[in-house]
Each structure stands twice: as C-alpha cells, then as structure tokens.
Amino acid sequence: MTTAEQLDERYGRTRTRRMPWIIGGIVALIVVGAFGWMIVAQSMSSVDADDLGFDLVDEHTVDVRFQVTGVQGKDVVCVVEALDEEFGVVGWKVVEIPAGDSHSQAVSASVPTVSAATTGLVNTCWVA
Structure with missing residues (x-):
C-alpha cells in the first residue's frame, strides 16, 4: 500500500518546492518597493521652469524672466x-x-552676450 508521503513525493507535492517561490516573491516585493520609492523621491526634488519672456536690452545683454516651480524651502x-538667429x-x-x-517664484536674470541675441530662455534647473 502507498502512503501519503510516497504519493506527495511521487507527484511533486513536497514542501521544499514552495521555498524558492516564497523567496522569489519576497525579493520581487523588495525590488518593486525600492523602485517605487526612487520614483517618489525623485519627483519630490524635481524643479520645473517656465519661460515668461525676455527683453533685448542692447547688443550685449538680454533680460530673461521665468518662473520656477518645485521644492519649497530649498535653494534652486x-x-x-x-x-x-541660428539658435x-x-x-x-x-x-x-x-x-x-x-x-513657485518669479525670477529675472540679466544674461551677458558676446553678440546680438534674438531670444533668452531657461535651459535647466535643479535643487542645489
């Protein structure tokens, strides 16, 4: 007569088969959690700049107005x-x-130029 243990072993219903799946599931949860936290942390420190306009003061100066939106209480x-003309x-x-x-803060900056400019803009911003 066949026992329950022999049947479990014959058809692969042993407890040792579950352990790799449990460990793999835990590792996957840790990886997904770490990835999620990196996305949240990055978005908390992101800065957005919108161009509001520019004034050509003279041949060697451009005043650029822009608005910075992002982290409150940190330097940017x-x-x-x-x-x-050719960008x-x-x-x-x-x-x-x-x-x-x-x-958000509205900011104006005077940019010195080496030749006549046709526009002024914000290239990039980051948290200092």
Whole structure:
C-alpha cells in the first residue's frame, strides 16, 4: 500500500518546492518597493521652469524672466541662455535662487552676450 508521503513525493507535492517561490516573491516585493520609492523621491526634488519672456536690452545683454516651480524651502540653481538667429548660444549664466516660502517664484536674470541675441530662455534647473 502507498502512503501519503510516497504519493506527495511521487507527484511533486513536497514542501521544499514552495521555498524558492516564497523567496522569489519576497525579493520581487523588495525590488518593486525600492523602485517605487526612487520614483517618489525623485519627483519630490524635481524643479520645473517656465519661460515668461525676455527683453533685448542692447547688443550685449538680454533680460530673461521665468518662473520656477518645485521644492519649497530649498535653494534652486538654473542655467539661463541667450540664443542668436541660428539658435546658437551667444551667452549663458548660472542663476542661484534662494529658498522661498512659496511653491513657485518669479525670477529675472540679466544674461551677458558676446553678440546680438534674438531670444533668452531657461535651459535647466535643479535643487542645489
């Protein structure tokens, strides 16, 4: 007569087969949790800059107005550029914006140029 243990062993119903699946499931949960936390942490420190306009002061200066939206209570650094007719960079400036109380700040920066510019814009911003 065949016992229950012999039948379990014959048809692969032993307890040792479950352990790799349990360990794999735990590892998958840890990986998904870590990936989710990285996405949340990155979005908490993201900064968005919107161009509001520019004024061509003279042949060697452009005033650029922009709004920075993002992290409240942390310093932000932006790179502002002046471009010519062919979209070549003719001037740029790193603008440091001190931490403020509001979620967004309007900023104006004067960018020196080496030749006549036709536009001014924000290239990128990040949390300092």
